[in-house]
Amino acid sequence: MHEIGVMMEVVKTVENFAKQNGVTQIQTLVLQIGELSSVIPRYIEACFPAAADGTILQDTKLEIEILPGNALCCECSKVFNIMENKSKCPYCDCRDWEMLSGKEFNIKEIVAC
Incomplete structure (x- = not known):
């Protein structure tokens, strides 16, 4: 589980x-x-309390937004969800696509008191 290291870096950032x-x-x-x-x-949720312990984030609420894994079909140019459609375009059955989103890991927002 590399998530503890990831969360330690997030807390530091x-x-x-x-x-x-x-x-x-x-x-x-x-x-x-x-x-x-x-x-x-x-x-990430499970590691957050340990990573934040003793820092200014120890009482911070963590919210996670899941971004969809979307792709653009190279055949018909439609956007589709890769996981929901098992890596195949639901419009034309093509398996040749370009990933648009889904591999992100971002700090989106920091809300101060």
Whole structure:
């Protein structure tokens, strides 16, 4: 499980941001995780308390938004969800596509008190 290392880096990044901006407490931290990324959201949620313990984020609420794994079909140019359609365009059955989204891991929002 590499998520603990990922969350330690997120906490460090948010703490640096807070320090640079004179923020002493974070109310909410919003992360965006693509459904095709190698990061598992439930593990991120489980690791967050340990990563945040003893930091300004220890009382912070963590919110996770899951971003869909979408692709653009190279045959018919339609956008579709890769997972829902088992990597095949539902419009023309083509398996040749370009990924548009789904591998992201972003700090979307930091809400200070």
